[in-house]
Amino acid sequence: MTEQIDKALAREYEAGFVSAVESETFEPGLDEDVIRRISEVKGEPEWMLEWRLNAFRVWQEMEEPDWAHVSYPKIDYQAVSYYSAPKSMKDKPKSLDEVDPELLRTYEKLGIPLVEQQMLAGVAVDAVFDSVSVVTTFREKLEEAGVIFCPISEALHKYPDLVKKYIGSVVPTKDNYFAALNCAVFTDGSFVYIPKGTRCPMELSTYFRINEQNTGQFERTLIIADEGSYVSYLEGCTAPQRDENQLHAAVVELVALDDAEIKYSTVQNWYPGDEEGKGGIYNFVTKRGVCHTNAKISWTQVETGSAVTWKYPSCVLKGDNSVGEFYSVALTRGRQQADTGTKMIHIGKNTKSTIISKGISAGKSNNSYRGLVRMNPGAEGARNFTQCDSLLIGDQCGAHTFPYVESRNPSAIVEHEATTSKVSDDQMFLCRQRGVDPEKAVSMIVNGFCKEVFKELPMEFAVEAGKLLEISLEGSVG
Amino acid sequence: MSEWLQQAIARADSIQDGFEDQRATSLALLKDIKWPTRKTEAWKYTPLRAVERSAAIFKEESPELEPVAVEGLEFLELTFVDGQLVSLPEDLPEGLTIEMQESSLFAEIKPERHVFGLVNDVLAADVAVVTVAEGVAIEQLLRINNLLSNGAQGHIRVIVDIKAGASLKVVENAEGQGASLTTAYTEYQIGAEATLEHYRFALQAADNVAIGGCHFKLLESASLNSSIIGFGSDLQRIDTDIIHAGEKADAKLNAIYLLDGKELFDLHANVEHAVPNCTTEENIRGIAGDSSRAVFNGRIHIHRDAQKTLAELNNRNLLMSDKAEINTKPELEIYADDVRCAHGATIAEIDKKALYYLQTRGVSRSQAQLMLSFGFINELIDQMPTAELAEWVRPIIRDRFSQMEVK
């Protein structure tokens, strides 16, 4: 039975192709000169370069973390190239017509047509290819509403004050080893600003693609929702199938000012490596948001890719009555390792947080939930509810739960629950007795297990996420 | 490395009793060990300042001390004062033997190799080995007393071997007069179809430092029922390890901690399911008042082969003061798919609805709070199999509640 289930989960990595794009790529290696060159290519202001150099010095002083339940060979940071961009992007194409058709084809193949007529209505896309943003769609429509949605490198020129005010304000340079590295070498990413009282008229999304070999991707995203505004943002990620491991160390900062709401969804499908664990992306990501008074940040993630995932999208609930949410599905198979969860830091009064985490482990993979819920002394009347469920498929995988719960306020209430289960033989038998394929049965049961999380995704993507777990199931069964 | 540890090592180095070889391994490990800091996961919430500052000494001469009496119970007493064995029970029942080892390190099973387990390895002077012969049920309770006089340091180690089909009831009782420091480890091997009823009372408070633990190894169809009740002190740390080494073994652990003042209490409960078909049930309840700090870590580790495991852990806490803190971390590490495992942890204040209900019946608010908190703890006391012990400890806990400042 287990074999059948595992087979059902095995899937081709459909995004594993390589695009034939001529790129300008830095020689591997990291020193201050490389950072100066990145800054120069981007034409950044002087303060930004100083900020990067400072981060680089901080990073050099730090020790690479040694995590208890994650293992991977040591990364040689001098063997990675820190900048790669398609040559055709050098002249900064003004419109889609000027963009290299091969780039457009790449996104089309991934199911993300960048030609506005073909796109999902109501979704604006920023497409990031290796170290640069290729195109951002629907910009005019967004500008009408006063919404800024552009590559962060562009924001540095057009809105330097906003960037300077908020960059590093949520995730400080020293936060952790990979965040510090990102501060020094980040290349592109998205910048979003929603003005006061504005409801962003469409879903915003960034699609990250790693193409070039031996490059790292270090994107940085900054979203600011001004008072009383609302935005829903989604990111997707894929990379070619290669035998070498590639490093992806991103930083995402969210600022939800008073009464604002940010909904941030991720469908992460970086190349996971092969069955034996060869190749795949190291996905070391720092994501954090600050909620001011009455604000709300909701993280939803579907993590199916990457050889190693290490990320804890977090909420600092600074303002009174603010709300943090974390909904996660993490599926690991083969030899994937996922160590993911969240931190909810309750500072303000009557702050609320909800954590729903669903881990599915198959093959020889290991899947951990690691989380922190902290009630600070001032968190009068704060509440947290956490539910972590693990589904094990086969007896060669591992499912772990490491929740830290700290309370220093007697009126705060924290509840944490964790359970583990398997796809039972009885469930499989019932489905098959009704004529359902074993593959379809597994995907149905697994999807059912994840339902609470999928319902949090924007409609268009909930379907995608369901398919991602299922994809799969077609074509892989002989 | 701390000065305290250096002194401990120096003392161990200087002991010449013919057992140097046996001590060598632990001593070498100890010399290599990193002194825990807040970055050391096992000591994240428990700073060792109280150990570092401790002036407790190894006394040449110790005063005579008597363990507390428990109404209705005559124990077989095994008493240590300041780390030295002072009395062995006379007239042991048939099938029960107690032997002394002149030095440590005869243990076959050891507590987890953390720094104080190693300290205990090299400094425990008298090691008692208790054996219950196959198939023998010992009715009378054996009490292991770890008594410390004012300002004294002592390290004790007891090994208990319950042979197949035998049964034993053990009470571990620690009493420190103040400014003392102790490490106390007991190791139990529970044979096939053998049972152990176990209690560990750590009811001394104030400025004592007490670190130690219980290590239980369960063979096939063995059964353990353990109750731990602790107050905090300058530093009170207990590590329990339950190892399911034989199939169909069953372990039940109930623990209570009740903290006041500036007390610190840290309970680490680790369960290893190494084989299939075993069950574990853990109920841990704690109350932290004033400016105390409670730490609980409950780990359940299901090994690859341990299919059909049933394991549950439930940790509930009441935080009674805005200066107190509770840190809890239930952990599951699971490598087998056909298992039923769950844990839950809550931190809350007293149920407001229940409080209101009692007040509408004319009970004062503070009285109602006391009743409800006591009830929260009493549920576990009621489960203690030896009723006399429950009767004895209940008023002690009630007293503590009445002293605690209830807001």
Add this chain to the structure above:
Amino acid sequence: MKQANFSKLALKALLVRLRNPLNMSNENTLLSIKDLHASVEEKNILKGLNLDIKPGEVHAIMGPNGAGKSTTGYVLSGRDGYEVDSGSATLDGEDLLEMEVEDRARAGLFLAFQYPVEIPGVSNLEFLKVAVDAQREARGEEALTSAEFLKIAKEACKQVNLPVSFLKRGVNEGFSGGEKKRNEIMQMILLQPKLCILDETDSGLDIDAMQVVANGVNSQRSPERSFIVVTHYQRLLDYIKPDFVHVLADGKIVKSGDASLAKELEAQGYSWLQAEPTEDELED
């Protein structure tokens, strides 16, 4: 009376045999089980089961606990862990035992479970749509649109007295015992199988609930569809009238007859199976 009854039965059984000899396949037979031996965890449970069922017939299988009643349903539907040691079983002339579980279902075999399992998060509607689509595909029919399906699903709910809201709930999730059984019959109505095996569908039901279930089943009786009603007690057979009643004991059918045999069993219990024949019976 009793004696006369038994001889009539014997005659009828003989006639059935003659019409449908054991070792000859008959085109007109829907299900044919021949000398079936099966085991669970290396313990022999079925020890030479023979049973032929024609389209439209309702057969009741009764017998004491442990006789192999539920095992019969599991073996026919191909549950893991139920090993066929020898013998054969065909549905519409096709070898059932060689098929995968889902292919047996698509060939028209339906098992209503004694203890239906819960599948959290998977809605009844989604589950049934997938199952019905799979079966229609197997029969070379077009998939139903969601609207069409919803219509027939609602209709099926009505037939078994289940509120339509149950379609949106997780499969059996939090259902009461009676609701689970009605849900099974609802699935049967939607899947339109050729052969339905009802495994102790009456267990845990009160009279009212049993009537609802029985009405659902009766509404599905047709000249093409056959039923095996597995039950420990006779009472269900008051509502679902069988054409034949078989007594299963120790892995074999030890006695067959018409509906009146069930009444006999009700009066006598199963103890006679173990006991020595009485003098009365010997004379007979």
